[in-house]
Amino acid sequence: MEKEAKKEAFRKYLDSSGVLDALTKVLVALYEQNDRPTSPIEFIQQKLGGPTVSEFEKLQAEMSNLQIKYNDLLATHQETCSWRK
Helix, strand or coil: CHHHHHHHHHHHHHHHCCHHHHHHHHHHHHHCCCCCCCCHHHHHHHHCCCCCHHHHHHHHHHHHHHHHHHHHHHHHHHHHHHHHC
């Protein structure tokens, strides 16, 4: 009985937060596609507002480059600070 109550509470949570509606709309949009997407997962991610796989990979590369620049700037700053002492 407790398991059923937990399931119902979770379902109500998903419903009240709009998750069920959002998923239903995305699945209906997928169903209504004349040409099935080669990657249904990517289609769903896009419809829910997430980046495509290529956009995600581009963002990861950009973040990696920025981390390298940050590390270089930090090292330069630390050298400058230790030089002044």
